[in-house]
Amino acid sequence: MKTLRERRGRIHLGGFFHPTGNHVAAWLHPDAQIDAGVNFSHYVELAQTAERAKFDLIFIADTVAARDGNLDALKRWPQYMAFFDPTMLMAGFASVTQRIGLVATASTSFNEPYNIARRFASLDHMSGGRAGWNVVTSSNPAEAYNFGLRALPPHDERYARAREFVEVCRGLWDSWDDDAFVRDRSSALYFDPRKLHYLRHEGRFFSVRGPLNVARPPQGYPVLANAGVSDTGKEFAADIAEIVFTPLNTLAEAQTLYRDLKGRMEKYGRRPEHLKIMPGLNAIVGRTDEEARETHEFLQSLIHPDVGRQLLSTELGVDLSSLPVDGPLPYHLIDASVPQRKMLVEQAKRDNLTIRQFYLRYAGARGQRTVVGSPQHIADDIEEWFLKEGVDGFLVQPAYLPGGLKDFVELVVPELRRRDLFRTEYEGRTLRDNLGLPRPLSRYMHRAAAE
Numbered sequence: 001m002k003t004l005r006e007r008r009g010r011i012h013l014g015g016f017f018h019p020t021g022n023h024v025a026a027w028l029h030p031d032a033q034i035d036a037g038v039n040f041s042h043y044v045e046l047a048q049t050a051e052r053a054k055f056d057l058i059f060i061a062d063t064v065a066a067r068d069g070n071l072d073a074l075k076r077w078p079q080y081m082a083f084f085d086p087t088m089l090m091a092g093f094a095s096v097t098q099r100i101g102l103v104a105t106a107s108t109s110f111n112e113p114y115n116i117a118r119r120f121a122s123l124d125h126m127s128g129g130r131a132g133w134n135v136v137t138s139s140n141p142a143e144a145y146n147f148g149l150r151a152l153p154p155h156d157e158r159y160a161r162a163r164e165f166v167e168v169c170r171g172l173w174d175s176w177d178d179d180a181f182v183r184d185r186s187s188a189l190y191f192d193p194r195k196l197h198y199l200r201h202e203g204r205f206f207s208v209r210g211p212l213n214v215a216r217p218p219q220g221y222p223v224l225a226n227a228g229v230s231d232t233g234k235e236f237a238a239d240i241a242e243i244v245f246t247p248l249n250t251l252a253e254a255q256t257l258y259r260d261l262k263g264r265m266e267k268y269g270r271r272p273e274h275l276k277i278m279p280g281l282n283a284i285v286g287r288t289d290e291e292a293r294e295t296h297e298f299l300q301s302l303i304h305p306d307v308g309r310q311l312l313s314t315e316l317g318v319d320l321s322s323l324p325v326d327g328p329l330p331y332h333l334i335d336a337s338v339p340q341r342k343m344l345v346e347q348a349k350r351d352n353l354t355i356r357q358f359y360l361r362y363a364g365a366r367g368q369r370t371v372v373g374s375p376q377h378i379a380d381d382i383e384e385w386f387l388k389e390g391v392d393g394f395l396v397q398p399a400y401l402p403g404g405l406k407d408f409v410e411l412v413v414p415e416l417r418r419r420d421l422f423r424t425e426y427e428g429r430t431l432r433d434n435l436g437l438p439r440p441l442s443r444y445m446h447r448a449a450a451e
């Protein structure tokens with residue numbers, strides 16, 4: 001492992017943007033873009049702001065279903081109800097940005113590898129080598145209902161499909177050698193047929209002949225990201241992921257995951273520095289701690305009780321919609337054998353929380369870590385997690401947009417630079433260059449090198 005000093009200047013930052021912001025009540029903030037989900041100019045402003053700050057990447061999540069649940073609550077909560085397909089959005093970003101990485105989610109459960117390989121190869125070409133794919137197996141049952149299923153396939157089955165899916169995509173990206181397209185008018189030769197490879201994949205889930213109808217991506221393969229929390233998810237990440245967004249709440253937890261994930265990579269022939277761990281950071285920044293606290297409290301005050309109750313209902317697996325918010329949780333109805341739920345119930349009991357107090361604590365950032373404070377306070381936190389090898393960087397999730405991003409960029413980024421923790425200029429042209437990731441050789445080059 002590196003010494004603390006050697007780690008300086010190498011933090012990676014991504015912007016993770018839910019349309020109006022990450023806070024559950026973001027859209028009610030008077031400075032949030034109220035129609036953000038379907039407002040392309042809003043997204044362009046975010047992308048360009050993040051690029052001016054030299055962020056490594058922008059990440060946009062996805063689910064192929066609108067959120068399900070109690071409409072009385074959903075009508076007050078726009079997240080995942082009306083927003084763009086992120087790969088389309090990224091194609092738009094490619095033409096209004098030059099250097100920032102463009103990472104979009106696509107599900108391996110509700111796509112076919114040929115479509116996805118083609119889409120991300122296209123994005124990589126269109127952006128000059130800036131594409132990234134967040135590989136998800138999908139965990140929202142509502143997605144199944146849109147694809148002819150009554151339920152999601154079991155967790156392990158989804159991951160088995162994901163592994164084969166990624167293997168097929170990589171095979172398709174290798175369809176053409178990097179120099180296959182000679183495009184020589186004098187000999188009337190467009191491509192060299194010796195540099196074209198048919199995949200002929202026959203597996204458990206897919207049968208794909210190939211070749212892909214796009215040239216090999218500039219990055220070889222787009223950068224692969226993942227956010228698995230389960231053991232199967234972590235194993236998958238150790239095998240394929242180059243960025244991991246897994247949520248982390250304490251530094252000790254982060255350090256454990258850092259060692260765990262990087263330690264699992266060797267058996268896949270990978271080096272630990274070829275995986276960047278970048279959990280979400282809900283940073284609410286103000287010029288002073290007091291100002292930041294006021295912003296946070298204001299956002300918290302905007303959470304509607306129906307939304308708070310709905311969020312807790314989903315998390316605890318029990319319908320709280322008719323219970324008084326200032327009363328206790330119905331502990332006798334909650335099945336606390338589910339690990340995540342058990343932790344929440346223990347917290348609520350320990351602190352003797354009412355439903356309102358509990359949703360206020362939980363709902364704002366859906367249980368993810370929130371750091372509220374001055375630029376110095378937030379930079380201290382980032383610095384500590386980075387230097388103590390808990391993370392390689394963070395996904396900045398502004399509470400409301402565009403203001404929250406602007407605050408982070410204007411207040412926290414200069415403070416990180418003052419401490420020599422963050423770049424002042426992009427290192428290279430591609431997302432791989434900026435993350436310090438190698439460009440993968442085609443499998444056929446590997447074979448040629450071995451012969």
Ligand SMILES: Cc1cc2nc3c(=O)[nH]c(=O)nc-3n(C[C@H](O)[C@H](O)[C@H](O)COP(=O)(O)O)c2cc1C
Nearest residue numbers: 061062105136138139227228229230233245246247
């Ligand atoms: C920062 C972050 C972003 C995520 N983005 C998506 C997403 O866009 N779409 C999705 O279906 N799941 C997303 N997830 C969920 C994960 O892909 C994963 O399913 C979840 O963390 C549970 O882990 P497991 O698959 O190992 O059980 C995200 C998780 C995190 C922490």
